[in-house]
Amino acid sequence: MRGAGKKSIPTLVKDPQLIARRREQIVQAAVDLFISKGFHKTTTREIAHSSGFSIGTLYEYIESKEDVLYLVCDHIHGELEKRMQEALVESQTGADTLRQAIRVFAHVMEQMDDQVLLIYQEIKSLPNEPMKYVLRREEAITEIFERILQKGIADGSLQVDPKDVKLMAQNIIILGEMWVFRRWALRKHYTLEEYIEAQTNLLLQRLTHHHS
């Protein structure tokens, strides 16, 4: 886990509250810019301007343009996790929880599609250590599904070989992200609800199938 800890960006400013507020402004501005123009084609001047302050001030709160990308990626993951947490409710059985979690995840992906795409397309521009951290947060989301699967196994509502738990969790992530990546192809033929329905059936069919 070396190097995967949250990176703290050095600052010239002392007041932590101010730092937090300013960085929020920066992220807010940068997310939109990165989405519409890409990381490389966005200038630091634009970021500063959209953030509402000068280029000099921007550099009081970051050390390099890449720091902004890092802040943005970190923020997006935070937002992802927050929305997942908010929408997830413990149900009776693990199977039901899973069913609902898949739905939630797919909807979150739909809402944040541009941002998810952004991370995938620009992550390579991050320096090594920050990149690892970002990938680590990605895994954290996978673990949400792993835990639900484990619970379903424990309460008997899901039949999964324990060694397949990780693959199942990955598959859930995958199907959610695919709604983002291949939207240009999928949306021609399915609504989000149809997609969730079809994919959930496919996934759970086996997991809940009772060989009589």
Next chain:
Amino acid sequence: MRGAGKKSIPTLVKDPQLIARRREQIVQAAVDLFISKGFHKTTTREIAHSSGFSIGTLYEYIESKEDVLYLVCDHIHGELEKRMQEALVESQTGADTLRQAIRVFAHVMEQMDDQVLLIYQEIKSLPNEPMKYVLRREEAITEIFERILQKGIADGSLQVDPKDVKLMAQNIIILGEMWVFRRWALRKHYTLEEYIEAQTNLLLQRLTHHHS
């Protein structure tokens, strides 16, 4: 389909054979550079140098740096299709053909992982028309699987509701590409063969399931 036709890049050179040869050199050099440094951080001089000629010569065969990206994307898709074609053999049943096609596709993804990633990460840097063309080629690969599914339906070896054919095809693409996108997570737990096996079972179980 307007505007999705193959773009032909203007040239200062007349000999078509020479153009083909030089552009091959360019693509060969650029693929590696783009993979290791990304499109934006690769300079035209580096491309020229790695191609084995001067910057002036490079610009005899392209009009802009973006043309190189287009050539690279086009080449990668060509390579993808070629490898798919080579490895696909018609089997007895549609179900068997599908099983084999999935395996082939996953292996091609494994071999060309960096290149597939490259397309996903840099496609947004293409101008509008070329981008459309590249996406069109992506769809062409999906259609390979659609045809196999149709065949399986026809010969009775696959039970799929015709309206789900597109989703199924997309799912196959998805699972192949996920081996690329999430390799950092998946490879910790599975070999490619295990992955193919597990995913194929998951997909085909329903399609071939006989409700007795």
Next chain:
Amino acid sequence: MRGAGKKSIPTLVKDPQLIARRREQIVQAAVDLFISKGFHKTTTREIAHSSGFSIGTLYEYIESKEDVLYLVCDHIHGELEKRMQEALVESQTGADTLRQAIRVFAHVMEQMDDQVLLIYQEIKSLPNEPMKYVLRREEAITEIFERILQKGIADGSLQVDPKDVKLMAQNIIILGEMWVFRRWALRKHYTLEEYIEAQTNLLLQRLTHHHS
């Protein structure tokens, strides 16, 4: 008159006083460079260097090299007008005013010969709108002479058919500019004073001629 208004060049700098000062530096440097090497053979780096700052700073105050040419042309016309204004004194009669104005104009042309030549030789490198504006300023100078001629007609000191006023004014400009354009030929045979004397006589003879 559409599009012939003064063009205001966009800037990255906010302080208007600084802009004015820096642009003055730019013009000062560029005039000399353009005169000795021509617009095309002068590099932006040379302009920046001679202006006393870096290439980056140059581009804080202009958007393109052509902007520099525009600034230069505008400055030259300003200087022309200023010197004309300074030297012009209202005399008793229109005829006397005219006589003096011709002398002044010829002297101004003599002093600014390189700059006048510069405008004639490089104006075609300006984009359309700025070119129109520059030509408009040229006309403004002609109008100075038109006004004097009108005055002479009014006070009876000049006999000119009103329809010839414009031609007369043009002729005055012409003879002044010719001292610039054909200096290589004229200076072999005349001093400026001789030239003024001869040309004034020629022009005014008719205008003041009393048909007895």
Next chain:
Amino acid sequence: MRGAGKKSIPTLVKDPQLIARRREQIVQAAVDLFISKGFHKTTTREIAHSSGFSIGTLYEYIESKEDVLYLVCDHIHGELEKRMQEALVESQTGADTLRQAIRVFAHVMEQMDDQVLLIYQEIKSLPNEPMKYVLRREEAITEIFERILQKGIADGSLQVDPKDVKLMAQNIIILGEMWVFRRWALRKHYTLEEYIEAQTNLLLQRLTHHHS
């Protein structure tokens, strides 16, 4: 007169007839290009292409791009002289000859306005020696008028102080060229014929005036 002799451009080709023919092609193509785009913005490739042969062939007949400009200037002067010669007819008196010569010159200027402008705007791009030669040819045209004036003095039809002959000749050239340089202003108010009429009257009035 050192250095003002006709420059002969070195060639890789032996056959003088071929050289003449090719250079004619070059000049024909270059004149149009230089007029519409200016010397600096015209590329040698364009010149070669418009001339009807390859860039390599172009360089068989010239040594540098500036040679083309020289050929063009030389050609224009030749054309000017030819047209003057063709149209000039000896009249009875020097005064009549002059009157007609002015008319001819003004018409030639009208016909060749773009080319005259071209010389004035691009001559500074010539190397030193060729420039001198071009200016020398300019003087040759002035001399045509000087000779006519001398003849008029000799036959008594013109009253000119011999020391003013050169200025008079220059003035004639000037008024012709001004129809070119200031056409944007003059054409608003006069036709060419009106202009010739007015200027001729102005010039000749004094020269032919009989102080009775």
Next chain:
DNA sequence: TATGAATGAGGATTCATTCAT
């Protein structure tokens, strides 16, 4: 002679970052 592919110096412009005020 004619061709046209190859060359690379050179030029305009951008933009992340710094630092004096």
Next chain:
DNA sequence: CATGAATGAATCCTCATTCAT
């Protein structure tokens, strides 16, 4: 803390000229 002018390395692209075929 905030500002924004200054910097200059870096980048894309052009084009006159050469030379092997």
